[in-house]
Amino acid sequence: MIDEELVQLLTPEGERVSHPDYKSVLSGEEIFGLYRDMAIIRRLCNESTSLQRQGQLALWAPVQGQEAAQIGAGRALAPMDFTFPSYREHGIAWCRGVPPEDMLRVFRAVSNGGWDPQKYRHAVPTIVLGNQALHAVGYAMGIQRDGAEEAAMTFFGDGASSQGDVLESFVWAASFNAPVVFFCQNNQWGISTPSTLQSKVPLYLRARGFGFPGVRVDGNDVLAVYEVTKRALENARVGGGPTLIEAFTYRMGAHTTSDDPTRYRIDAEVEVWKHRDPVERVKALLVREHNMKSAAFDEVGVEADTMALKLREDVLAMGRPDPITMFDNAYAAPHPLIEEGRREMIELGISAGAH
Amino acid sequence: MGPKTMTMAKALNDGLRRAMEKDKKVLLMGEDIGKLGGVFRITDGLQKDFGEDRVIDAPLAESAIVGTAVGLAIRGYRTVCEIQFDGFVYPAFDQIVSQVAKLRKRSEGSYTMGLVIRLPFQGGIGAIEHHSESPEAYFAQTAGLRVVSCSTPNDAYWMIQQAVEHDDPIIFCEPKSRYWEKGEVDLDNPPHGLFDAVVRREGSDVTVIGYGSSVKTILRAAETGAIEGRSLEVIDARSLAPLDLAPMVKSVEKTGRLVVVQEAPHMASMGSEIVAELTERCFYSLRAPGIRVSGYHVPYPPSRIEDEYRPSVDRILDAVDRVMGYES
Numbered sequence: 001m002i003d004e005e006l007v008q009l010l011t012p013e014g015e016r017v018s019h020p021d022y023k024s025v026l027s028g029e030e031i032f033g034l035y036r037d038m039a040i041i042r043r044l045c046n047e048s049t050s051l052q053r054q055g056q057l058a059l060w061a062p063v064q065g066q067e068a069a070q071i072g073a074g075r076a077l078a079p080m081d082f083t084f085p086s087y088r089e090h091g092i093a094w095c096r097g098v099p100p101e102d103m104l105r106v107f108r109a110v111s112n113g114g115w116d117p118q119k120y121r122h123a124v125p126t127i128v129l130g131n132q133a134l135h136a137v138g139y140a141m142g143i144q145r146d147g148a149e150e151a152a153m154t155f156f157g158d159g160a161s162s163q164g165d166v167l168e169s170f171v172w173a174a175s176f177n178a179p180v181v182f183f184c185q186n187n188q189w190g191i192s193t194p195s196t197l198q199s200k201v202p203l204y205l206r207a208r209g210f211g212f213p214g215v216r217v218d219g220n221d222v223l224a225v226y227e228v229t230k231r232a233l234e235n236a237r238v239g240g241g242p243t244l245i246e247a248f249t250y251r252m253g254a255h256t257t258s259d260d261p262t263r264y265r266i267d268a269e270v271e272v273w274k275h276r277d278p279v280e281r282v283k284a285l286l287v288r289e290h291n292m293k294s295a296a297f298d299e300v301g302v303e304a305d306t307m308a309l310k311l312r313e314d315v316l317a318m319g320r321p322d323p324i325t326m327f328d329n330a331y332a333a334p335h336p337l338i339e340e341g342r343r344e345m346i347e348l349g350i351s352a353g354a355h
Numbered sequence: 356m357g358p359k360t361m362t363m364a365k366a367l368n369d370g371l372r373r374a375m376e377k378d379k380k381v382l383l384m385g386e387d388i389g390k391l392g393g394v395f396r397i398t399d400g401l402q403k404d405f406g407e408d409r410v411i412d413a414p415l416a417e418s419a420i421v422g423t424a425v426g427l428a429i430r431g432y433r434t435v436c437e438i439q440f441d442g443f444v445y446p447a448f449d450q451i452v453s454q455v456a457k458l459r460k461r462s463e464g465s466y467t468m469g470l471v472i473r474l475p476f477q478g479g480i481g482a483i484e485h486h487s488e489s490p491e492a493y494f495a496q497t498a499g500l501r502v503v504s505c506s507t508p509n510d511a512y513w514m515i516q517q518a519v520e521h522d523d524p525i526i527f528c529e530p531k532s533r534y535w536e537k538g539e540v541d542l543d544n545p546p547h548g549l550f551d552a553v554v555r556r557e558g559s560d561v562t563v564i565g566y567g568s569s570v571k572t573i574l575r576a577a578e579t580g581a582i583e584g585r586s587l588e589v590i591d592a593r594s595l596a597p598l599d600l601a602p603m604v605k606s607v608e609k610t611g612r613l614v615v616v617q618e619a620p621h622m623a624s625m626g627s628e629i630v631a632e633l634t635e636r637c638f639y640s641l642r643a644p645g646i647r648v649s650g651y652h653v654p655y656p657p658s659r660i661e662d663e664y665r666p667s668v669d670r671i672l673d674a675v676d677r678v679m680g681y682e683s
Contacts, residue, residue: 138426332522
């Protein structure tokens with residue numbers, strides 16, 4: 001990956017490289033923490049794919065290949081920041097403390113959200129591309145009005161970067177100097193649409209035209225992602241305004257379990273990116289620099305397996321909701337059509353009503 | 356404070372002012388609403404008094420006006436969005452339908468989408484295209500939203516305040532052709548609940564239901580009809596989603612005849628919904644089918660000929676004659 005604009009602190013071989021603007025000062029223990037996060041997310045993602053293949057999930061959106069982008073960004077957040085994800089941000093949800101089983105409630109088709117967004121300060125997933133970028137900017141405008149030292153961060157992909165809402169959010173963030181960080185995971189593919197069709201210039205350069213800085217970071221380098229995101233968030237919190245981060249990465253798997261990437265991309269491309277694996281390079285660094293033994297990695301593997309097993313059990317325990325729950329939370333205040341629907345369902349014996 | 360005579364525009368302005376005084380979390384956002392006071396001057400003077408942080412002049416992007424209001428709602432603010440004209444709401448349609456309407460459900464009650472989207476709607480001002488539309492049914496059809504419309508200054512003053520205080524998202528339809536008509540405003544007590552339909556004139560022959568700009572046209576028709584010996588009972592629906600059916604049912608059970616008036620074309624409209632509901636509920640009271648007096652099924656016409664598009668006194672009375680013509 002030869003790109004002089006790309007911020008990289010760790011090569012695919014796990015060797016440190018210096019960068020004029022960014023430097024990683026994380027301890028071995030902290031880097032091992034990032035490794036653990038990534039390994040667990042990868043394992044949980046694989047378990048979720050299996051669950052879908054076994055007919056236990058309606059759909060799954062794999063995150064494999066993007067673990068460094070998400071864990072690096074997720075761990076750079078402060079507890080009071082608020083994040084606005086798309087639907088593939090399982091690594092971010094993990095960093096925000098969302099229980100893995102809650103991440104799967106959407107995919108188990110028992111909820112349209114899955115977790116309490118106010119509790120975890122992590123918004124419910126947004127499936128319509130780019131809508132959430134405006135929510136993040138609005139939230140950031142609220143932070144400004146509260147005089148708080150907090151930031152909002154939103155996640156979207158190269159595909160969503162073509163959406164009007166994302167571009168409008170750039171305009172607003174710039175005009176109001178909103179404390180927001182735009183985190184674009186350029187994973188090269190929007191289902192079958194290559195990122196080259198979304199933009200004729202590198203995506204991070206778009207920010208310049210809107211009047212704020214853009215940075216392209218090696219999205220498979222967790223150390224670089226962490227440092228770049230941390231600085232952008234700190235800058236936003238103290239009134240420095242928005243930043244666009246383009247995490248240059250790759251979607252190793254399918255768009256979702258309904259997708260077949262062999263129809264539109266060649267194996268050779270996937271092979272190239274396999275050598276840039278985000279987890280392996282951190283592992284190599286930990287072995288080389290911190291003399292980490294295989295037992296430590298094995299321990300994480302066992303921990304991840306245990307979590308995957310629990311996730312499976314939790315998902316299988318998620319039964320079909322009582323149909324009458326569809327009327328819950330459609331409105332805050334009483335509504336005659338909601339009452340009418342509930343009444344009908346009870347009268348027809350579809351639901352006992354109480355839940 | 357007692358009653359005061361003012362235009363609907365001033366009543367909305369005073370209502371917004373009072374809502375902002377009551378709750379510091381209330382913000383206004385829209386295009387040209389600050390220094391200019393909005394193209395209809397509904398927000399005149401509010402930025403001067405409440406500051407640029409609370410009365411936000413927005414860049415010209417409707418999806419962003421609504422989308423950022425969603426983010427502000429998550430942060431605990433209550434934003435009143437001004438969409439400059441009905442025909443400019445469509446860029447925000449995605450945010451309104453996919454996000455505003457659904458986020459409470461999606462978050463399982465964690466979010467409160469307390470925001471108001473003000474929409475100057477309907478025609479009658481001699482404008483060019485996209486400035487005279489009636490998109491209310493698009494929103495009424497969307498679960499998660501509420502849609503209301505004021506027809507008098509008193510309602511405008513109180514309904515805007517009630518809408519701001521309400522915890523569900525509200526599409527607030529303002530009949531722009533009535534902005535400059537005066538009426539008495541009771542500054543002390545709200546006349547009705549936000550979602551109440553109201554009988555504006557009692558009568559015995561035909562129930563005529565409308566909302567927004569149509570209410571005044573119907574009242575004129577009722578006066579003319581009275582001269583011809585027709586007794587029209589006039590109901591202002593006020594709330595379009597949900598509909599307040601009880602007073603409508605009561606009226607139709609009394610008159611046995613129903614006419615609904617709207618500027619929107621009648622295909623899949625509020626009028627269709629009202630006729631269907633009342634037919635189902637008042638079947639044995641009806642002595643004639645309910646009839647809709649609507650705009651025609653064409654793009655809103657050049658405004659030189661809009662008076663022939665919008666329901667007029669004559670067309671309403673013609674519909675009244677038709678429902679009176681059924682024997683039973």
